[in-house]
Amino acid sequence: MVASDDAARADSSHAPARTVLDDQDISRALTRITHEILERNRDSAGLVLLGIPTRGVHLARRIARRMSDVEGRDIPAGALDITMYRDDLRLKPARALEHTEIPDDIDGKVVVLIDDVLFSGRTIRAALDALNELGRPKAVQLAVLIDRGHRELPIRADFVGKNLPTSLVERVKVSLDEIDDLDAVAIMGGQA
Amino acid sequence: MIKNLLSAGDLDRTDAIRILDTAEELLGVASRPIKKLPTLRGRTVVNLFFEDSTRTRISFEAAAKRLSADVINFSAKGSSVSKGESLKDTALTLQAMGADAVIIRHHSSGAPHRLAQAKWTNGAVINAGDGTHEHPTQALLDAFTMRRHLAKDGDGSLTGKNVTIVGDVLHSRVVRSNVLLLETLGANVTIVAPPTLLPVGIDHWPVETSYDLDSSLEKADVVMMLRVQAERMNASYFPSAREYSRRYGLDTARLNRLPDHAIVMHPGPMNRGMEITADVADHVRSVIVEQVTNGVAVRMAVLYLLLGGAADETTTDEATTDKDRA
DSSP states (O other), X not given: OHHHHHHHHHHHTTOOXXXXXXXXXXXXXXXXXXXXXXXHHSOSTTEEEEXXXXXXXXXXXXXXXXXXXXXXXXXXXXXXOOGGGOSOGGGSSOOOOOOOBOOSOOTTSEEEEEXXXXXXXXXXXXXXXXXXXXXXXXXXXXXXXXXXXXXXXXOOOSEEEEXXXXXXXXXXXXXXXXXXXXXXXXXXXXXX | OOSOBOOGGGOOHHHHHHHHHHHHHHGGGGGSSSOOOOTXXXXXXXXXXXXXXXXXXXXXXXXXXXXXXXEEEEESTTSGGGGTOOHHHHHHHHHHTTOSXXXXXXXXXXXXXXXXXXXXXSSEEEEEEETTTBOHHHHHHHHXXXXXXXXXXXXXXXXXXXXEEXXXXXXXXXXXHHHHHHHHTTOEEEEEOOGGGSOTTGGGSSSEEESOSGGXXXXXXXXXXXXXXXXXXXXXXXXXXXXXXXXXXXXXXXXXXXXXXXXXXXXXXXXXXXXXXXXXXXXXXXXXXXXXXXHHHHXXXXXXXXXXXXXXXXXXXXXXXXXXXX
């Protein structure tokens, strides 16, 4: 979600873009993450997948689809909007809310949060606060497509599609078919 | 987004739809185990009520508390206002206490406007009903309720919906705000009232008017009954309560002539047996109780959009970098 805002600005300044993952790479990474989640938790029965809007939700749905195929039963994916829990609300004009949809009671379940890019960790901190008020999960895990480093909080991902070392001036753009009509991860700006 | 909410006419289509969409998301908070969001923590909201109110004051209070704001309730009765304190001095007192938002209901039309324009307070001013002028959050919650029932999958507006508003238009601030907002959202409004209860200048409103309720029932998607405001009636506007209710009251026979999908609304408080019969008020197609529930969500949305972000929009640029990194 955040990465795409960056991208819009980077596009307008004609920054050079370097594609680091194509659709095949994304597909393979998601398949691997799906299996890693199942392997770690052994069973899909106590799992709740929650994507963080907007791109995290689409990733969560894709992972849920793959998981349903593997497990042979329907596994739902939800969405968790974290806007109201952000620590930077006062720095910008109020922004629109995204949709929150919790497919199942989260008490005693293993919740897997899914986002596109892990950066400062502040989004995940907000998501943990939001979860706290929805119930008491047995455990919370984090899956991200891209980990680009530069954490500002003691947060790490349990499942990572690709570690992408970046500098702070660079921007990571994740494009997904559902929104952007193509699957790709690109780095923009910097000395590319 | 605007800084104060003084009139439903201040909202353009984008802002109005944004408030309604935000309310849609916030409605879910009421069904959570913990009905609270941390968003307005540390902010102070003052309910400044110079006129009696149950649902609006409680609704604003619930909305502010669900967003974790601190709420100070002020009612004119039992305050220094009864000793003769002016609106200005009351406002300055509240400002000195650090109010981030002032929700004002006043018996004089224009009081919220004066409060906002005179800079007696730095906080956002939200009009919760002024005289016979406007009541914008009521219009928003009405539009929200209509949208949930009639235009769930649309573009967020109420384009082409027929709304019939019946009753004491002359004294109603609800109707003035509703007409402005419904026009912005693209609905067609028909106003039905006895000639004595239509205000001067209604020809300039973007509405159709009629003296006959029965003729506008068949095509109505929404029928909104207005309260006969006995406390503002200092002249005889109609011969008798019975005649009014016979000609302009909504009873079961009239309800049955509405289209199957049509809903019945009333901003409350109702005079059962006057403008609406008890059967109709409690009918499944009456959404009057739901309007109250939706009121909290809509007022949360208004408070969030007015107070949740940066107080000063000039800080936006410096903040961009921070946001990108979140």
